Amino acid sequence: MAQIRLVNVCKRWGSYVGVDNFSLEIADAEFLVLLGPSGCGKTTTMRMIAGLEESTSGEIWIGDRMVNGMEPKDRDISMVFQSYGLYPNLTVYENIRFPLRVRNVPKAEHDARVMRAAEMVELGPLLDRRPAALSGGQRQRVALARAIVREPNAFLMDEPLSNLDAKLRVSTRAQIKNLHHTLKTTTIYVTHDQIEAMTLADRVVVMNKGQVQQVGTPTEIYDRPANTFVASFIGSPAMNLIPGHIAGGVFGADGMQVANLAAANGPVTLGFRAEDAQVVSDGGNIQAPVYAMELLGDATLVSVRIAGALVAVRAPKDFRIDIGAPLQISVPLSVVHLFDASTGARIAL
Template identity: 55%
Template sequence: MARIELTGIQKRWGNVWGVRDVNIDIADQELIVFLGPSGCGKTTTMRMIAGLEDPTEGQVIMDGEVMNDIDARDRDVAMVFQGYALYPNMTIYENIRFPLRMRSVPRSEQDRLVREAADMVELGDLLDRKPSALSGGQRQRAALARAIVRQPQMFLMDEPLSNLDAKLRQAMRVQIKHLQRQLKITTVYVTHDQIEAMTLADRIVIMEGGLIQQIGTPDQIYSDPANTFVAGFIGAPPMNLIEGQVKDNRFQSAGVTLPDLPISWDGPVTLGVRPEDCRVAADGGHLIGQVYGVEPTGDMTYLTLKAGDRLIEVKADRDYRSDLDVTCHVTFDPQRLYFFDPKTGQRIR
């Protein structure tokens, strides 16, 4: 059982800001993902929850109790690291047992718990090995076992899958989500991979420049982005952001014309449209551009169009093929257009 509140969290090293202002309320048993580019403050925030870093300002509150002055080793959180951080001189068995030993769990209990945890991540046969004799995926599972063995208040996972190859990453992702649901332990998961965030999270916290840009469920983040940063960060390929002018309720930009806008605005604006909300049309359409690149992936085709000096991504049918420089017409789904103030980057609703 653990509910975590971060209130007014700041972290500064001299003049360097790590985290500027973070307020989050993490519910019990929630899997929350901190998502953002490197240097956005997500790992620093997590380390402050773990107690490995002290906040310059603000409070870390766990189940109503202020944790700021409580040492990392007394916080009862378990952490999983990008580099696995297995103790190289110990066997896998000893690695998994280490937190139990540090917490003076009775010896008879230790063995049972270690074997249970190892079985949960299917490592039962490898307990006698040293970490160096394991593959990357096995090491990460061992690190997971070490985290779950003592049933902590909270899991903190710092890019745990970044060192694995794509196929393994997907398998491990499912396993992590499954374990978290099974164990019902509040989890904070840090990643820069938006697919990981979308697939794992109950809620996503998008960070940039030490500030939270948006907090919401994956659906909210995807379909209702608060600003251009969130819009551009989520989705693969990301949302097209097209700068243009609005005049007489009509959006105009190189190659793009869009009448009957749902917003009342006048002047420069940024139009956001996702590649999956574009459709190749025979003629007419909202966008006219020249084919710049065609990338078939099997289940669909990525089509890149050039309009003016801007490249626009479109997801086309899987059989769509075209020569380069052919003129192409595209319509946008009018229900799924986003407008942003180019000055502030904030959404215009």
């Protein structure tokens, strides 16, 4: 097991900055998720930790060793990739066993370690099959078992669920969560899927354009986003963000007013989540015609347009209304977030 530290780590290709001044301490046995859109630097950060990419500057520590310049094989980490990377000519058993052979682990230990790893991911009945005879979910479990059998200091997982369908993603996600609880091995997990981040992580690092936007628990990031990027990236649907002005403690935008805000006069962006507001028959602080209605099964998502922004609210699952019909939405003061109109940074209320 190992603590992992990154100190002012940068990666540049000429004038292009892939990762900019990244510093973070990852605790022993922590499950940390690097989250962000494509091109934000999350995979590059993981590849630098693994030794597959050389950092331009900064220090990377695994345990008490600075590993800059150290070969990947000497860093005592296991990786699980988006592509399964299985050997098609080998059985499931031999694919799982392969890291033990490469690292010259005594043969007497192989069978017990392979069987233990296979049991953890429920592959016992499939050990004699070859990858071509497996489903996508089963292949991903083989890749997980191959990483487990190493018994490394840390796991690095790069979008391991991206090739699976929605149902398999849910079940494999639960398996990864249970594995981490059982193994208690430091894990760094890269994803663009905020649901994976929220359900798996002890802490989430939200990245954009090579820079860290916010680090915190899933609850902290969801409840108190540091800026409009985090607010718009976390949540399904994303937080409603409405441009407007504050004058005398009242936020105003076309079709919306919120009073009693303790904030300075001027342009701001107001945010609230769809589940924190409600449709009302009278006295709402949003009044606008219905733009769209979506049935979600457990709720109905109703959207309106306010100041050019699409704003969604969750209504009861049996709620029905025609597109174009007038709608009133109540947004309590207690659920409102304010962000600086120019920088996007959170404004304390």
